[in-house]
Structures are given as C-alpha cells and as structure tokens.
Amino acid sequence: xxxxxxxxxxxxxxxxxxxxxxxxxxxxxxxxxxxxxxxxxxxxxxxxxxxxxxxxxxxxxxxxxxxxxxxxxxxxxxxxxxxxxxxxxxxxxxxxxxxxxxxxxxxxxxxxxxxxxxxxxxxxxxxxxxxxxxxxxxxxxxxxxxxxxxxxxxxxxxxxxxxxxxxxxxxxxxxxxxxxxxxxxxxxxxxxxxxxxxxxxxxxxxxxxxxxxxxxxxxxxxxxxxxxxxxxxxxxxxxxxxxxxxxxxxxxxxxxxxxxxxxxxxxxxxxxxxxxxxxxxxxxxxxxxxxxxxxxxxxxxxxxxxxxxxxxxxxxxxxxxxxxxxxxxxxxxxxxxxxxxxxxxxxxxxxxxxxxxxxxxxxxxxxxxxxxxxxxxxxxxxxxx
Numbered sequence: 386x387x388x389x390x391x392x393x394x395x396x397x398x399x400x401x402x403x404x405x406x407x408x409x410x411x412x413x414x415x416x417x418x419x420x421x422x423x424x425x426x427x428x429x430x431x432x433x434x435x436x437x438x439x440x441x442x443x444x445x446x447x448x449x450x451x452x453x454x455x456x457x458x459x460x461x462x463x464x465x466x467x468x469x470x471x472x473x474x475x476x477x478x479x480x481x482x483x484x485x486x487x488x489x490x491x492x493x494x495x496x497x498x499x500x501x502x503x504x505x506x507x508x509x510x511x512x513x514x515x516x517x518x519x520x521x522x523x524x525x526x527x528x529x530x531x532x533x534x535x536x537x538x539x540x541x542x543x544x545x546x547x548x549x550x551x552x553x554x555x556x557x558x559x560x561x562x563x564x565x566x567x568x569x570x571x572x573x574x575x576x577x578x579x580x581x582x583x584x585x586x587x588x589x590x591x592x593x594x595x596x597x598x599x600x601x602x603x604x605x606x607x608x609x610x611x612x613x614x615x616x617x618x619x620x621x622x623x624x625x626x627x628x629x630x631x632x633x634x635x636x637x638x639x640x641x642x643x644x645x646x647x648x649x650x651x652x653x654x655x656x657x658x659x660x661x662x663x664x665x666x667x668x669x670x671x672x673x674x675x676x677x678x679x680x681x682x683x684x685x686x687x688x689x690x691x692x693x694x695x696x697x698x699x700x701x702x703x704x705x706x707x708x709x710x711x712x713x714x715x716x717x718x719x720x721x722x723x724x725x726x727x728x729x730x731x732x733x734x735x736x737x738x739x740x741x742x743x744x745x746x747x748x749x750x751x752x753x754x755x756x757x758x759x760x761x762x763x764x765x766x767x768x769x770x
Contacts, residue, residue, distance in 0.1 A: 409478075410463075410471045411436035412487050416505045417467065417608065419458040423502035425451050427488075429459075435489070473609050477583065482598065484509040492517065500627040500653050504606030508582045511602040515550050515575055521693060522552040522625050522650070523567075524643045525559025525635035526668055531758040531766065533559060533636035533668060536660060538566035540633065543686040545570025547695050552577060552629050554621060555590055555597075559635045559643070564593060567601070574601040577625045579617040581605060586613040604628075622646040623653075631656035631693055633683070637671025644671050647680065656692050658683045719747055727766040 415426050415436040426439075432450055433439045439447070440459060447456035477483055486493050486507040494516045497503050509516075523541050525533060541551045541563040551567035553560040555576040567574035576597050578586065582605045585591045597603055606624060607617060622645050626632050632650040634657070637643040647657050657680040662669025676682050683689055719737065734744055748765060751757035758766050 406471065406475055408437075409474060409485065411440060412506055413471060413474065413608070414463060414467070415439055415459070417470070418455070418461075421451070421455050421458060423505060425455055426505055427502070430488070470608060470610070477609055482511055483582075484513045486513070494628055496520075496630065497624065497627040500623060502623070503627065504624060506606060506608075508605045508607070508609070509602060510582050511598045512573070512600075513602065515573055515602045516604075516628070518550040518572065519548065519693065519695065520552050520575065520629040521549045521689065522629035522632040522646065523559070523563035523635060524553055524622075524625065524632065524646050525563075526637055526641055526643065526671075527556050527558040527560075528638075528668075529558035529562070529636050530666075530668055531760075534562040537562035537635040540635070540660075540686050540689070541566030541574070542569045544689065545572035545574070547686075547690055548572050549690075549693065549695060550575055550601075552625055554578070554618075554625055555586075555594060555603075557587055557589065561590060561593060563635075564597060564601075568596060575604055575628065576601070577604045577621055577628070579605070579607065579621040580613050581607050581609040581611040583609045584612065618642065619645055623649045626650035626653055626655055629655060631658060631689065633658040633660070633689060634672055634675060634680070635660050636662065636668040637675070638667050639670040639674065641671045644675065647675055651679070657681065658689055658692070660684070719744075719751070727760050727764040729764050 415421070415429075418426075421429075428450055429439045429447065430436070433442055444453075444456045444460045447459055451459075474485070478485055486509060488498070488503060488505050492513070493503075493507070507516075521544055523537055523544070525537060529537070537559045545551055545567040546569075548571060550572045551563055552575045553563040553567075555561070555564065555578050560576075564574045564576060574597060576594065578594075580586050582603055585594045594603060604624070605611075606621075611617070619642065622642065626646050626649045629650070632647055632655055634643050634647050637647075637659075647659075650657050657675060659672040659675040659680040659682060661676065661682055661684070662672060664673075672680075681688070681692060730744070737744065748757055748759075752759060760766055
C-alpha cells in the first residue's frame, strides 16, 4: 500500500506545506542515488510505496529487490553537495512559473506514465497545463534544409492552430522551426530539454527558450545544474515521444537521432508520421526508411489531424509539403528550371541560356520574395511553400 504524500506545491499555489522540503529531498535522493535508474526506482516505489519509505527500508530489505550496490547507495547519508541541490531546487521553485511534478502527483502526464521508464520528476518552466492538452511531436534533423525548416514551421503552425500542442526538443534545425511555428497558434509548444532548466542548450536558442517559457512550456527530467551531456539527449527523446500521441518526422538522415524518437514512439504505441523527400536527398533517407518500416507517409497537415482525430477546421491555412505558394508563379520559366533539387548556377544558366548577370538579378528578386534560397557551393534551390 502506498504512503500518502502531499502534492508538491509551486510558487503560485500559496504557502508551502511544512514537510514540503523533506518530500522534495526524498524524491531527489531516490532520483540521484548512484546506479539507481528509473526502472529500479519504479520497482522500489511499487514495493515500498513512496521515496521516504524506500529510504527508510534499510539495506537488507532493499537488497531483496535491487543489487547490493544500489541498496548501499540508497542508504548512504546525503552529501553536502546534495543538500546544496535541495536548497537550489527550493529556491528555483520559489520563482513564478517554476514547477516540479513527481511521478505520484495527480497531474503527472498520463501518457508519459505509461512508458516503461517514465521520469521520476518533471521540472517545468511555464504553462504546466499544456501537459494535459492533446500533444503531437515534430522532430527532425539539426542540419536541416531551408525547405525542411519551412515545412516544419508551417506544419507546426497549422497543428497548433487546430488546438494541438507541439512537442519538440529545442535543438537547432527542425526542432527550432517546429517551436517557432507552434508559438503562432493557440496550441502553443512544449520543449523537452536534455539539461537542467537553469541552463539553455544550444545557447543560440536562448531567446527562443525564454519565449517558450513565457508562452509555452519547458520540461526536463534532469536536476538543476545538469550540463548538456551527450547521453542525456537520447533519453530525452523517450520523453518527447512519451508525451505525444503521435510523432511527425520532417527530415532525417539515415543515422539521425530523430529516428530514435520515432522508434521509441512506435514501441510506445504512438502514431509515427514521416514527410517524404527526394530520393537524391540525404535528409530524406531517414524518413523513407521510417515509411518502409510502417510509418504513415503524410503530405498534408489534414492527414496528421485525421489520424490524431482532431478537426482541421481551426487551422486557417493547411500546410502542404511541396506545394508552391500562390505567388510562386509556376508559369515562371526560372522557377520551373530550378526544379526541386539544388542546382549549380552554371547548370541553371545552361538550362535557361541568356546572360549570367540577368540570371543573378532574377534570382535575387526571387530570394527576396522567399521563393529561392542560396546554398553553399554556389548552388540555389527553389523553396516550396
């Protein structure tokens, strides 16, 4: 039988219960114990009921369920550094908009609780109520193409306008575009990060992280002060997929970390969607592999909304991968000559004939209109909106 525990209050909920600091310390000791991962911690919680009961059980009782080294770590006295962590956490929680949800809290996300190793703690900065909304993840390559970022932004804006909250990982590339698009709609966005919430990684997304904290929600399972360790990001991905009912992969190379998120989503019973791309594009190979393995090929946001059983009526403009904007002018010979793949300027000039200076001026006009992107190596690519 589980011990009854008070809900961990936040700064907005008024006075702290007298034992709040002790309760937080118990959860942190369980979460921080050397060698005790999520699965072992959940096993002990299922046996003893609460972190406090686990910590009071004694080494012999604990060793009946976990290894002797894990039992010893749980019975070790707290270090001075741990006491600092507890106080740091309490100070952080005292600030507006900061929250800590434990696995036993009633508003712990139900979908996330169903995965095999849900986090014991969720640190939250921003609108915690977004965790209770219908969620869809949008992920993809960090080294995304211009077209991929536009697709991620437009799909996310339409999904958010339809009332879905878009989850992503705050990485550069597709994640950034997904957050930017989702912030434009009523559904907003959740960024799941691989550091403590007192840090922003990558640093280039600092301004975006502040906007998400103000209008959306930042989430981490990692204690304050946790740096951007490489091992944390694949584990972060299981939280992205665990929160969401579906995962849309916009661009992914053959070895992309986004494929890890998609695989976890499939194992967790979530819908997996993938945007197709050119057979010549390295950034499409991961999506094509997902489609071969059973992911749903999608070309329009309506297809995602239908699978998610969400009405598209709230979306003012439906995103469509590969559709030209109304002002693109398919009759324009230059846009037609550009095709869909990046092309070298010399090759484009050979297709069209004419003067190189005239071609440069026409390309500049299309670039200013957002219809053409200049790429490294003297190449250009048409942008489909």
